[in-house]
Amino acid sequence: MKKYPIEQGEDPAQQKRLDFASLSNKETQVKRLEFSEEQLSFALDAARMVFWDWNLQTGKASWSSNFVHLYGLDVDSQEKSYEAFLSTVHPEDRQLIEQDAQKSLQSKRDSSVEYRIILPDGKIRWIRSQYKFFYDEQGNPVKKTGIDIDITERKLAEIKIKDGLKEKEVLLQEIHHRVKNNLQVVSSLLDLQSMHIDSPALLEVFRDFQNRVKAMAIVHQQLYESNNLSQINLAVYIRSLTENLFQVYSIVPAKVSLILDLDNVSLKIDAAISCGLIINELINNAIKHAFNESTQGVIKLSLTKDESKNITLIVGDNGIGLPENWELPNSHPLEFQLVNALVQQLEGTIEYNCYCGTKFCIRIPCD
Ligand SMILES: Nc1ncnc2c1ncn2[C@@H]1O[C@H](COP(=O)(O)OP(=O)(O)O)[C@@H](O)[C@H]1O
Ligand SMILES: [Mg+2]
Known part of the structure; x- marks a missing residue:
């Protein structure tokens, strides 16, 4: 099989590997680290994910470069801290993040939480954060690391479907109410008609029919009042x-x-x-x-x-x-x-x- 030579600039990874050969041991390690970080950041970008790491002892945080874009943070002025992150979270959802973290700490399990952030222009963005705690030898939590993703589109679609379903349920309940009302009208018509009847036998037939209509009307009344349709x-x-x-x-x-x-x-x-x-x-x-x-x-x-x-x-x-x-x-x-x-x-x-x-x-x- 014919082998084609790799052209300069055709494969950046190959090019980097070639560069390593000319470096000292320590320099090579640093270069390799930089290279993997670059690869990770590329992969995170492609997956539209951001990575963060929060040191629980110093309170300092570090995050991938695309974090600021996702959270709408000011690239220059923001210091990297948990508070800076929390300031973007919708006030109603801050407790949720805290509660979820407490649960994860108690169970010592990885967890994920969905919450809203408010962008500088006031728009809402939904985030799904998957995270885990790391512990020292004594079992004390020392850092929290996670990967976040923008789930706004999915959330908006979910909300739309839920609202649509609720609307249909209300409509269906309304229909049951109307069916019940219509059956009541039929029952009243039978009642009116029976006023002109003298024969007790015929009157009884009318009463039996009225009872059957009422039996059906009760079902629709019950459905109208119920949560389960x-x-x-x-x-x-x-x-x-x-x-x-x-x-x-x-x-x-x-x-x-x-x-x-x-x-x-x-x-x-x-x-x-x-x-x-x-x-x-x-x-x-x-x-x-x-x-x-x-x-x-x-x-x-x-x-x-x-x-x-x-x-x-x-x-x-x-x-x-x-x-x-x-x-x-x-x-x-x-x-x-x-x-x-x-x-x-x-x-x-x-x-x-x-x-x-x-x-x-x-x-x-x-x-
Ligand atoms: N629980 C009951 N006890 C005594 N007789 C009954 C009972 N149920 C039905 N019957 C008898 O059966 C007959 C037939 O009942 P049914 O077919 O419902 O007609 P209807 O009620 O119009 O008379 C009744 O006329 C009655 O004589
Ligand atoms: Mg009978």
């Missing part, structure tokens, strides 16, 4: 739902009491609405059909989540029990078909028994 706390939802039903039927505790035993379970919105509608139907039925005049009614509702995160919902009453030949899938044209359809939608199962009143047990798999 993707999940609904089912226990909280069930409490409002049952409270509404007891209010609609003007039930006094002396006549029918409600016992709730609810685990802290959260569900996605769609699943929560399905569960809410199922509970609405079952409690509605218990209130309407289970008790005769003389019974001191009790409705129990329990919600549990097992280790495999499956949900079990039990709705029971101590009433008269279901009519004979009552079959779950083929029962009444709407209500139980609705319950069944909702259970299927949740890929769950439903069972019932009438040993002592009526008891429905619904199991829903959850991921």
Whole structure:
């Protein structure tokens, strides 16, 4: 293979190496040191990093030449000290640097901290500083050394994304509020319409529809008031739902009491609405059909989540029990078909028994 001679000035490193040959031992060492410093400074510049070193005993600092540019320091007048550095840091972030250093000292670990500096023209620059402490033989810290980098662009992008997300969350909450209001309008329209109805059976149908609309409206109300827009706390939802039903039927505790035993379970919105509608139907039925005049009614509702995160919902009453030949899938044209359809939608199962009143047990798999 043909070898090409290295031309003068083509490779500065090679040129320096060639220079070393003509120097004495000590001079060579000094030259080599200067050379590595030059290389380091070149590498730091290329990586847009600055290097600094703070002697904790003398309070004196030293830093790479590009430090002054990053921190907007006056090249001539500034003495190199920790105070000179700290004077550039945003007053609100100075404590943060101090706290982080204390943590690093306690844990004896390297650390990094992000803070703002104020440039002479008043502009803000974000800095990420990665640093470590050095200790003497007795374990006392003697110096702090670090490498800083300008992260303003990344920080501004982060702030923009966060602000955008917050804005979208507020918008989504607003939408839930509007959906709830619209459902309330539907409920009021049903109410208005029902004023012209004489038939008690038809009136009941209207009331059932109103309760279903209300069950859905409660979810949106809860989401509007919550910080978590993707999940609904089912226990909280069930409490409002049952409270509404007891209010609609003007039930006094002396006549029918409600016992709730609810685990802290959260569900996605769609699943929560399905569960809410199922509970609405079952409690509605218990209130309407289970008790005769003389019974001191009790409705129990329990919600549990097992280790495999499956949900079990039990709705029971101590009433008269279901009519004979009552079959779950083929029962009444709407209500139980609705319950069944909702259970299927949740890929769950439903069972019932009438040993002592009526008891429905619904199991829903959850991921
Ligand atoms: N908890 C219950 N206790 C006693 N009977 C019930 C209970 N739940 C349902 N039923 C009976 O089952 C029937 C069907 O219920 P459903 O399909 O919800 O229709 P609806 O409530 O409109 O009558 C009711 O009419 C009632 O006779
Ligand atoms: Mg019913």
